[in-house]
């Protein structure tokens with residue numbers, strides 16, 4: 425490591441030292457320009473509007489992203505619709521690139537590099553995907569407009585959702601917190617969660633932030649005293665089971681002390697068919713969940 429000033433040198437050595445410092449600092453300036461140059465290059469999509477790059481990006485997307493974000497990027501069971509112009513974590517090319525490159529911390533969105541997704545993607549491939557997403561965005565149909573205000577009334581009132589679900593800290597605890605569900609799930613997934621809740625159970629596994637580490641399995645038990653209880657499983661091992669009953673009471677049982685213990689891969693939430701919830705009301709509820717998720 426050379427000294428950063430030439431105090432302590434005399435005569436000839438001092439002038440050599442000074443010249444060396446000048447050279448060093450100009451190299452540093454040069455390096456500085458080179459590196460800011462490449463940062464600048466990262467802010468702009470080198471393939472913007474390039475149809476061929478979009479095609480390559482679509483291929484990459486199917487390979488690496490579609491199992492969460494759905495085919496055509498219209499949203500899947502685990503990731504949001506990416507064809508909406510208004511994105512939650514930033515709309516610029518640079519922000520989208522960054523979200524893909526580094527992932528979104530605190531969410532299930534993994535980094536596309538460092539083996540977070542598949543074998544890892546190069547910057548070039550990520551830009552191709554950004555290009556593809558831009559092309560898909562233009563073709564996306566307008567979102568069906570539900571009435572979020574009415575959806576909120578239903579959620580907290582008539583439809584009874586808030587007895588089991590929390591939104592922004594208010595509501596029940598038997599079902600998962602739905603504060604971010606509108607942002608992280610597709611419209612189709614949300615509709616299906618209501619019409620046919622048992623088809624795909626909510627999963628906690630991929631959401632680091634959720635308390636529940638696994639699927640929301642339902643459970644019915646009859647205790648040694650003959651009390652019947654039903655609810656969801658919070659934790660379970662070979663010998664014990666911890667459950668939350670429908671009155672939000674927490675129980676810990678030793679399995680072999682129970683008169684009966686029955687687990688079902690079936691939602692504790694009953695299906696809302698057209699009679700209990702019209703298509704219009706369903707749309708309003710989804711609009712409400714999406715409006716909360718967008719905040």
Ligand code: HEC
Pocket residue numbers: 485488489490491492493502503504506510511512513514520523524528531532533534536541553604607608630
């Ligand atoms: C394991 C599932 C998963 C995979 C794989 C995945 N994502 Fe995501 N992604 C998510 C989730 C969940 C979110 C929403 C995060 C949040 O806001 O809670 C998200 C968010 C995003 C966002 C931000 C959306 C916004 O509204 O700002 C972009 C962009 C994105 N993903 C692109 C991609 C791309 C491109 C790939 C493939 C290279 C990919 N994702 C792979 C789950 C995934």
Ligand code: HEC
Pocket residue numbers: 579583584585586587588589598599600602605614617618621622624625626627640656691692693694696709
């Ligand atoms: C009796 C309690 C109960 C009621 C009432 C209830 N839910 Fe649920 N809900 C659950 C449980 C438990 C789960 C988790 C199992 C599953 O995926 O079905 C769940 C799952 C969900 C999911 C899927 C979440 C995810 O991350 O996959 C959505 C969306 C949802 N509920 C919305 C609603 C809405 C909207 C209403 C009101 C119309 C409602 N629920 C009423 C208990 C309930």
